[in-house]
Amino acid sequence: MELFNHLIFGFSVALSLQNLLYCLIGVLVGTLIGVLPGIGPVATIAMLLPLTFNVPPVAAMIMLAGIYYGAMYGGSTTSILVNLPGETASVVTCIDGYQMARQGRAGAALAIAAIGSFFAGTVCTLLIALFAPPLAQFALKFSSAEYFSLMLMGLVAAAVLAHGDMVKSLAMVVVGLLLGIVGADVNSGIKRFSFGFYELADGIGVVTIAVGVFAVGEILSNLSDPEERQVFTSKVTNLFPTKEDLKQSFGAIVRGTGVGAFFGVLPGTTPAIASFSSYMVEKKLAKDPSRFGHGAIEGVAGPESANNADAQCKFIPMLTLGIPASGTMALMLGALMIYGIAPGPQVMTEKPDLFWGLIASMWIGNVMLLVLNLPLIGMWVSLLKLPYRLLFPAIMAFSAIGIYSTNNSSFDVYLMAIFGILGIVWRMLDCSPVPMMLGFVLGPMVEENLRRALQVSRGDPSVFVTRPFSLAFIVATVLILIVMAAPAVRKWWGTAEASSR
Amino acid sequence: MNIELRSNKDFWAGILLIVTGAASIFIASGYPFGSTMRMGPGYFPSVLGAILLLFGIYVMIIGLRRGEKIAVHCSLRALIVLSLSLVAFGVLMKHAGFIPALVVLIFGSASAGREVKFVEVLLLTVTLTGLSVAVFIWGLGLPYPLIKGF
Numbered sequence: 001m002e003l004f005n006h007l008i009f010g011f012s013v014a015l016s017l018q019n020l021l022y023c024l025i026g027v028l029v030g031t032l033i034g035v036l037p038g039i040g041p042v043a044t045i046a047m048l049l050p051l052t053f054n055v056p057p058v059a060a061m062i063m064l065a066g067i068y069y070g071a072m073y074g075g076s077t078t079s080i081l082v083n084l085p086g087e088t089a090s091v092v093t094c095i096d097g098y099q100m101a102r103q104g105r106a107g108a109a110l111a112i113a114a115i116g117s118f119f120a121g122t123v124c125t126l127l128i129a130l131f132a133p134p135l136a137q138f139a140l141k142f143s144s145a146e147y148f149s150l151m152l153m154g155l156v157a158a159a160v161l162a163h164g165d166m167v168k169s170l171a172m173v174v175v176g177l178l179l180g181i182v183g184a185d186v187n188s189g190i191k192r193f194s195f196g197f198y199e200l201a202d203g204i205g206v207v208t209i210a211v212g213v214f215a216v217g218e219i220l221s222n223l224s225d226p227e228e229r230q231v232f233t234s235k236v237t238n239l240f241p242t243k244e245d246l247k248q249s250f251g252a253i254v255r256g257t258g259v260g261a262f263f264g265v266l267p268g269t270t271p272a273i274a275s276f277s278s279y280m281v282e283k284k285l286a287k288d289p290s291r292f293g294h295g296a297i298e299g300v301a302g303p304e305s306a307n308n309a310d311a312q313c314k315f316i317p318m319l320t321l322g323i324p325a326s327g328t329m330a331l332m333l334g335a336l337m338i339y340g341i342a343p344g345p346q347v348m349t350e351k352p353d354l355f356w357g358l359i360a361s362m363w364i365g366n367v368m369l370l371v372l373n374l375p376l377i378g379m380w381v382s383l384l385k386l387p388y389r390l391l392f393p394a395i396m397a398f399s400a401i402g403i404y405s406t407n408n409s410s411f412d413v414y415l416m417a418i419f420g421i422l423g424i425v426w427r428m429l430d431c432s433p434v435p436m437m438l439g440f441v442l443g444p445m446v447e448e449n450l451r452r453a454l455q456v457s458r459g460d461p462s463v464f465v466t467r468p469f470s471l472a473f474i475v476a477t478v479l480i481l482i483v484m485a486a487p488a489v490r491k492w493w494g495t496a497e498a499s500s501r
Numbered sequence: 502m503n504i505e506l507r508s509n510k511d512f513w514a515g516i517l518l519i520v521t522g523a524a525s526i527f528i529a530s531g532y533p534f535g536s537t538m539r540m541g542p543g544y545f546p547s548v549l550g551a552i553l554l555l556f557g558i559y560v561m562i563i564g565l566r567r568g569e570k571i572a573v574h575c576s577l578r579a580l581i582v583l584s585l586s587l588v589a590f591g592v593l594m595k596h597a598g599f600i601p602a603l604v605v606l607i608f609g610s611a612s613a614g615r616e617v618k619f620v621e622v623l624l625l626t627v628t629l630t631g632l633s634v635a636v637f638i639w640g641l642g643l644p645y646p647l648i649k650g651f
Contacts, residue, residue: 051641165511167563171518171556174549178525185542190532192542193525220583223613224576389614390625396583396610397603397629400590405643410591417587421580428573429514447545459538 007129010356014364019059019357026063027365030070031373035078035380037085038222038388039215039395041071042327042437046210047395049335050402057339058354062361064335065315068328069121069362072271072308073369076113077380080300081106084384089271089307092279096292096299108241109300110377112249114370115241116305120257121366124312127261128319128359132348136320139345144452145463149473151446154323156477158267159435160484169435172426176436179204180443187451199411206334207406209440211399212416213433214327217423219392224424241297249301252282256305263306264313267325267438274310275303312362319355320345322445327434330441510571515561522553582613598648599638603630 013019033044045064052060075090080097093113100109142150159169182193183203194200241249256278263274282302283292292299317323322343324330336343341351348355403412426433457463465471506512525546535541586609593602607629611622637643 054641165560167556167560168511168514168518171553171560174553174556175518175521178521178546178549178553181546185532188533188542190542192532192546193528216583216587220575220579221573223579223583223615224574389611389616390621392614393607393611393625394629396586397607397633400587400606401603401633401637401643404591404594405637410595413587413591413594417584420587421584424573424575424580425517428510428571428575429517430510430573431514431517447540450545451540454537454540459536461537 002133003129006133006352006356007360009352010129010358010360011364013058013353013357014062014360018056019062019361020364022055022059022063023066023361023365024368026066027070027073027368027372029063030067030072031074031077031369031376031380032383033067034071034074034076034090035383036386036391037078038218038391040218041068042210042331043215043218043395043399044071045328045331045335046207047215047399047402049207049331049338050406052335053338053406057336057341057351058357060339061332061335061354061358062365064332065358065362066365068332069308069311069365070369072304072311073114073117073373074380075307076117076300076304077110077373077377078384080109080113081377081381082384089275089311090304091272092275092303093300095279096294096296099293099295100297100300103295105295108245108297110374111241112245112297112301113304114373116249116253116256116301117308118366118370119253120260120305120309121312122363123257124261124264124309125359125363125366127313128316128362129356132316132320132355132359135316136345136348139321142345142469143467144449144456145467145470146473148446148449148453149464149470149477150321151323151442151449153473153477153480154267154317154321154325155435155438155442155446157480158325158438160480161266161269161273162432162435164430164432166484168429168431172431172433172436173439176439176441177443177446178439179209179436180440181447186444186448197411199407199409203444204415204440205403205406205412206331206338206441208403208412208415209419210327210331210334210437211403212419213423213426213437215395215399216416216420217427217433219395220420220424221427222388222392245297249297251285252278252298252302253305255281255285256302257309259302260306260309260311261313264310265316265325267317267323269310270326271307271310275307278302278306315358315362318343319347319358322347324438324441327437330434330437333441505568508570509564510569511560511564511567513564513571515557515559515564518553518557518560520557522550522555522557525550525553579613583610586610586613594645596649598650599643599645600630600634600647603633 033039045067072089075085076093079085079090079093080101083094083098085091085094097109155173159173160166162169182200184191184201191201259278259281260274263269279299279302282298283289314325314329317325318329318333324333333343400413403416406412423433453463464474529543529546529550532543533541534543586606590602590606593605604626607626608622611625
């Protein structure tokens, strides 16, 4: 019963006019950038974050979340219609979705993608409402030792499950941790790594680093890598799937949601991995696997449910434990801190309106997407014709204004340029910037908890393996490392990633 | 240095990590280290730097053994033009106002692209600047002078 009270409270928050408006803006912007290749949710959220400083935190978080899951819907639209995934999560949808479109069944594919996403979104809203409170209750009992081990597990898992070289990803986490502790040390007041710049005394802003690496860095890599975009649009007729379609996709939607929710709570996994895994599951289970690749509706229903489920379940570790499981979540966590809310299990009890309002808004946002998306498809497709050479200067302008306005500081704009250059250098050297973001956001907390745990234990590091939960996290960390380092697993994961890219 | 090494992806990744790690140890050596029981401000960055150094050496060796090439390329022109546009924006925001800063940034960024059509870039600059003034100055009320001195 408590669950329903919480949800009703959440809906009472989310249904306020202001929050509804921000939710709508969020999902529309999300769909837009989901449709447009070359700009992803991380860059968009980073770019828009400075504009939300005058907005109440609840409304701001609702909007930012809407951008994130809205992008999942938008990505599928272009995959199906023009064989062009707007987001990496929708790559597998191209395989059967585009084939369906070519057979004149674009409407059915789009509708099934939307229905699947909506189903997944609904289930995940319930999952969060169901599991977040006990998880947070449990985490409230943690001391510094458990926190440190938990963060270690989160960071290691995120690094080894992320695509790319495992050792380099781990190294990037360390780079992020180092960037995270730039600025005045809380205990001694010594300004670390500030190179004499007083602007660095408060540390590097999460928005500065995210916009630099993900917006500017991505623009640089897009400008350097010529890729012609051609748009062949198929006509969308008959939006309603047949009874047969619905019957065929029902199982796939349920399974896809399950797969997505499972991967969702694992740190480091991207929605792309969830959708790819779901595709493989459907192909394995199909009576006639040869239909796949030739317009099998399950190949759209499963992956599209999976990537939406993954995106939404990523909120569970972020909201309850303060552990970001992806680049976007790292940014959302940074946003919470900017709004003056310390992330962690206490968010639910101290800011119930934010917590439950956000969860309820996700369901409302999913309804909006379901209702709005299909009628607006024509508009999204016409936006695809917007050439990149007109798009990226706009991204540059909005990013620069946003960064400047954060502290009224030109220094932050220079810093953003530096991180843009670092972003492209890291990409060239195949060092994934996402683990860096996670390390960056958690840096100060990792140090603080390590320091406190060792202070209490009088310098005895065995504290991390003698406290049962801490030990469990350490064992899990080691297991993840061993399993993922095994050549066979590594190879399987590598092919999964490669095909989902 | 031979050509092979110059485009060796992991070799350079290793070097970058080693340099970052070594620099962090060096800078952190100027802060009190403390003890494990009472970690000083130098403790955590020194340990991280050491870990990074080890990772870097490992990655560099892997690079020498595998010799994988850099696959992503970076247009030096775009890199320089975009960075300079941002720097110009920062300087002009302080000394000349919102409109000149934006005009230079948008015009500069747009000309970093591959196919640059002058008229199109001009139109884009005017449109985007107008839009930004409307949204950020009039709409959101950011307190920046449009042009300094007016």
